[in-house]
Amino acid sequence: DAGVIQSPRHEVTEMGQEVTLRCKPISGHNSLFWYRQTMMRGLELLIYFNNNVPIDDSGMPEDRFSAKMPNASFSTLKIQPSEPRDSAVYFCASSIDYEIYNEQFFGPGTRLTVL
Amino acid sequence: ILNVEQSPQSLHVQEGDSTNFTCSFPSSNFYALHWYRWETAKSPEALFVMTLNGDEKKKGRISATLNTKEGYSYLYIKGSQPEDSATYLCAFARGLNYGGSQGNLIFGKGTKLSVKP
Numbered sequence: 712d713a714g715v716i717q718s719p720r721h722e723v724t725e726m727g728q729e730v731t732l733r734c735k736p737i738s739g740h741n742s743l744f745w746y747r748q749t750m751m752r753g754l755e756l757l758i759y760f761n762n763n764v765p766i767d768d769s770g771m772p773e774d775r776f777s778a779k780m781p782n783a784s785f786s787t788l789k790i791q792p793s794e795p796r797d798s799a800v801y802f803c804a805s806s807i808d809y810e811i812y813n814e815q816f817f818g819p820g821t822r823l824t825v826l
Numbered sequence: 827i828l829n830v831e832q833s834p835q836s837l838h839v840q841e842g843d844s845t846n847f848t849c850s851f852p853s854s855n856f857y858a859l860h861w862y863r864w865e866t867a868k869s870p871e872a873l874f875v876m877t878l879n880g881d882e883k884k885k886g887r888i889s890a891t892l893n894t895k896e897g898y899s900y901l902y903i904k905g906s907q908p909e910d911s912a913t914y915l916c917a918f919a920r921g922l923n924y925g926g927s928q929g930n931l932i933f934g935k936g937t938k939l940s941v942k943p
Contacts, residue, residue, distance in 0.1 A: 715869075744930075754870075754915065754933040767930060802869060811856040811919035811931060814872035 715818035717803050723824045731774040732821045735784055736805030744815060745778055745788050749798040760786065761808065793825045828917040830918045832934035839906050840942050841902045846902045847937040849916030853897030860931060861901055865912045873901075873914075906941040907923055 716735040724730055736743045744759040758768040760780045765793070768778070780786040790797055800822050804815040831850040839845050858877045862870040874883040879894040884895035887904045892922065903910055 742841075753935040756930045756932075759930060770930070810877050812877050814860065814875050815931070816868035817871070819869050 713803050715803055715816055717801075717818035718822050719821060720819060721822045721824075723826065724793055725826050727792045728825075729789065730793045730797075730799050730825075732788040732803075732823070732825060734786045734788070734803030734818060736786070737816055738784070740805035740816070741808045742806045742813075742826070743780060743786050744787070744804040744806075746802040746817075747805065748802060748820070753803070757788070768808070789821075793823075795825045798823055798825050801819075802804055829917060830932050830934040832914075832916060832935060835935070836938040836940070838940045838942065841907060842942075843906050844902070844904045844937065845906055846900050847939075848900045848916075849901070849934055851897050851899075851916070851918040851932075852920070853895060855920045856894040856897075856918075858891055859894075859899050860917040860919070862898070862915040862917065864915055864936065870915060881897050892903065903936075903939070906939070908941045908943050911939055911941045924934050 715737055718733045742761045745755055745757040745770045746754050748754050755770055756772045758778045759766055763780045763783060776790055800820045802817050802820045804817045806813040806815045833848050857873055860875050861873040864870040865874050874890050876882040876883060876892040883890050889902045890899055892899045901914055913936040915933055915936045917933045919931055
């Protein structure tokens with residue numbers, strides 16, 4: 712299996728622009744997690760889905776952030792409009808199901824820079 | 827606010843040294859504790875998932891113990907090698923009163939291990 716796939720790997724954009732990050736989970740995994748990694752706050756959960764349904768989005772920082780999972784093999788995280796403080800590495804992870812004793816498999820991350 | 831603390835923040839050892847570091851988490855409503863290994867420029871990889879008090883897990887030269895009553899887990903590396911250099915993250919999952927888990931992992935900030943040849 713190719714593992715969790717994320718694109719793009721790097722994104723540089725200007726403040727105010729819309730940014731869309733993409734994730735393809737491991738085939739057969741029912742749960743998908745979006746995380747943000749910053750120096751100050753470490754790795755934080757933004758939102759997670761189970762069977763394509765958002766279960767907990769309490770980690771989404773503002774209304775500028777939205778996430779969708781239209782099918783079992785694809786999810787997007789959108790920031791509109793983007794701000795410099797959104798600069799971070801965004802990870803997507805998947806697991807067999809949302810039970811938290813299942814290990815999560817992380818993608819390579821998208822490094823976002825907002826100028 | 828749930829806090830997961832890891833110590834030390836960073837550690838420098840010589841090849842062949844054995845080392846250990848600590849993860850502290852809330853002792854109430856424990857559900858699971860994860861350890862991940864995160865090499866620079868790569869993504870975190872799961873090492874262990876521990877759910878029972880007294881659990882001990884081992885993978886090669888790396889092992890972990892769990893004490894849910896006092897809220898800590900230790901990760902041990904025996905005979906460190908340069909390829910062990912990475913950041914080691916622990917993540918805590920809280921249980922809910924009616925059963926099941928909260929559904930999200932709360933990560934510590936990691937211990938960054940550097941092993942010099």
